[in-house]
Amino acid sequence: MIQTVSQKQVHQDITSHFEKKSSGIIPRTITLTSVIIIISILAFIVIDIFYNGIGTISWEFLSSPPKNGMESGGIFPAIFGTVALVFLMTIAVIPIGVMTALYLHEYRNSTSKVTRLIRIAINNLASIPSIVFGLFGLGFFIGFIGTGIDSIFYSSSRPVWGQPAIVWSALTMSLLTLPVVIISTEEALRTIPQEMKDASYALGATKLQTIRKIVLPQAMPGILTGAILAINRGAGEVAPIMFTGAAYYLPYLPHKLNDQFMEMGYHIFVMATQSPDIEATKPILYGTVLVLLLLTFSLNFMAILFRYKLRTRKVRT
Amino acid sequence: MKKYNFKKQSRIIEFIGEKFIAINAFVALAAVLLIFIFIFKEALPIFYDEFIQEEVTIEKMIVKQSFSEGREAKFSWQPNSDNPRYSLLPLFIGTLKASIVAMLFAIPLGVGGAIYSSQFASKKMREVIKPAIEMLSGIPSVVLGFFALIVLASILQNIFGFTYRLNAINAGIALGIAVIPIIFTISEDALTSVPESLSDAALALGANKWQVSSTVILPAALPGIAAGIILGFGRAIGETMIVLMASGNAAVISASFSDSIRTFSATIASELAEVVFGSAHYSVLFFWVVYFSYSHLS
Incomplete structure (x- = not known):
């Protein structure tokens, strides 16, 4: 009897000690306020853009070109340009990113000097500001490679490749998004159990065959995640394409690799900063922002789903 | 065979x-x-090309220059005048002002949010916070720039009565919104990766939950949080579109945060399209990119 009472008391003592909230309540409220502020900022931005932009969006807005100096009409050329840009970018960045990850993960062990060097390079590439990529694209792709092609293959004085063009924008953007693809592919490669690869080797498969038949299919969710994140980044960045190919207004859609193009982000930037009458362009501006935001949010959502799939598989194996 | x-x-x-x-x-x-x-x-031509050195040298970028003989020497950024002057002080001050405001705004929110999410939040709460942060980081910077230019600037002007609609505070807050996800994610990673044995030991010694958080987990996670803040600072310096749209782009030297500013990145973005290839102005812009990229490596 006495024992149980004292036990109870001790238990109460301990629990009350652990649940004593007085010492934690102040930091708890302060940090909770931070969270609430962050979420309200997000909510405010999203609601403001939805509220003001939803009225503009119609089939006509999405499918027709701008008219009257951007004050009416739609944004179809900008949407087309964005899609074309990220399509070309994806073609360039996915093979290179996946192969880099394969090389780091399958061909080299993680402590070798080469691996470390490449990893440092990837980290650096990820931390370079996007405007620097724009300068690089202007100087290297247009000024060096484009002009080089012109001087070798074309005799006319008018630049053919040595001018801002969608292909140079896409290549610049693919350098910017390369780290994203490499990192998420590597994350996927890490979840593939060694036993599976060993089993493949035991059946007489070569390294390349193992990679093609075992490693790559298993890494698919990770590669897709990387691709989606890269597309997301590519669709949203404006600084790298400002000098390398984006145009303010074009009467035609880009149909050759060396055409200039219109792009949603750049369209927003130009309309917001260089429009003579901001009130008149505002509805279209909001509509464009809403389309871009919907695009990036849905891409983000897809990436989260794929990553979730990958994570749950890791638990299962 | x-x-x-x-x-x-x-x-x-x-x-x-x-x-x-x-x-x-x-x-x-x-x-x-x-x-x-x-x-x-x-x-590099800044250092050896004679034509360029007539117009600009490193010394001229640091020391006060006057427009013409007899006029008062000033720090000014006027690359397109007849007597171009390339003082980097106005731009440096502009960049610094925007990043300071951004960090003052983003550190309390980012670190505070990370502490709440890792120490106090229930599982359900965390499932709200994490996607919210992910969404915030998914907003393209041009959209944030647009938001700061059209919406935020008007709100701030109505509240504080700024003379200039686009100013350092406006650009800084927009930058801060862009930086919050970086600081939050890295701080939260640091806070959750503190080994459980440490907090278990403190709990066994009779510390309550907040005592464990404040005396064991926070100090252990501090290097990680600092790394997040430094990365966020780097992003704030390098970010282009937001400051280009929301800062007013006027290269003035003043201590007031309610004046318009011009940053390095915005200057590069707005001037590079018009400069003559290989001119002094062109080299100066690239010279900053070098400075810029190095500030990131460190």
Whole structure:
């Protein structure tokens, strides 16, 4: 009897000690306020853009070109340009990113000097500001490679490749998004159990065959995640394409690799900063922002789903 | 015989495949090297080209210059005047002002949010916070710039009565919104990766939950949080579109945060399209990119 009472008391003592909230309540409220502020900022931005932009969006807005100096009409050329840009970018960045990850993960062990060097390079590439990529694209792709092609293959004085063009924008953007693809592919490669690869080797498969038949299919969710994140980044960045190919207004859609193009982000930037009458362009501006935001949010959502799939598989194996 | 041929063939494919993959793996390395070489190449003429040195030297970028004889010498950024002056002080102050406001705004929110999410939040709450942060980081910077230009600037002007609608505070807050996800994510990673044995030991010694958080977990996670803040600062300096749209782009020297500012990144973005290839102005812009990229490496 006495024992149980004292036990109870001790238990109460301990629990009350652990649940004593007085010492934690102040930091708890302060940090909770931070969270609430962050979420309200997000909510405010999203609601403001939805509220003001939803009225503009119609089939006509999405499918027709701008008219009257951007004050009416739609944004179809900008949407087309964005899609074309990220399509070309994806073609360039996915093979290179996946192969880099394969090389780091399958061909080299993680402590070798080469691996470390490449990893440092990837980290650096990820931390370079996007405007620097724009300068690089202007100087290297247009000024060096484009002009080089012109001087070798074309005799006319008018630049053919040595001018801002969608292909140079896409290549610049693919350098910017390369780290994203490499990192998420590597994350996927890490979840593939060694036993599976060993089993493949035991059946007489070569390294390349193992990679093609075992490693790559298993890494698919990770590669897709990387691709989606890269597309997301590519669709949203404006600084790298400002000098390398984006145009303010074009009467035609880009149909050759060396055409200039219109792009949603750049369209927003130009309309917001260089429009003579901001009130008149505002509805279209909001509509464009809403389309871009919907695009990036849905891409983000897809990436989260794929990553979730990958994570749950890791638990299962 | 046939089998032997097959093996030989596959060995060749194997060899070529490996080399091909290896070549691709070096693209990232080559890109980084090329970026640095190229930017240095474009910036270097400042140090030796006589024509450019007549117009601008490193000394002229730091010391006060006057517009003409007899006029008062000032720090001014006027690359397009008849007597171009390239003082970097106005831009440096502008960049600093915007980043200071951004950090003052983002650190309490980012770190505070990370502490709440890792120490106090219930599982359900965390499932709200994490996607919210992910959404915030998914907003393209041009959209944030647009928001700051059209909406935030008006709100701030109505509240504080700024003379200039676009100013350092406006641009700084928008930058801060862009930086919050970085600080939050890295701080939260640092806070959750503190080994459980440490907090278990403190709990066993009779500390309550907040005592464990404040005396064990926070100090252990501090280096990680600091790394997040530094990365966020780097992003704030390098971010272009937001400051280009929301800062007013006027290169003035003042201590007031309610004046318009012009930052390095915005200057590069707005002026590079118009400069003459290989001119002094061109080299100066690239010279900053060097400075810029290095501030990131550190």
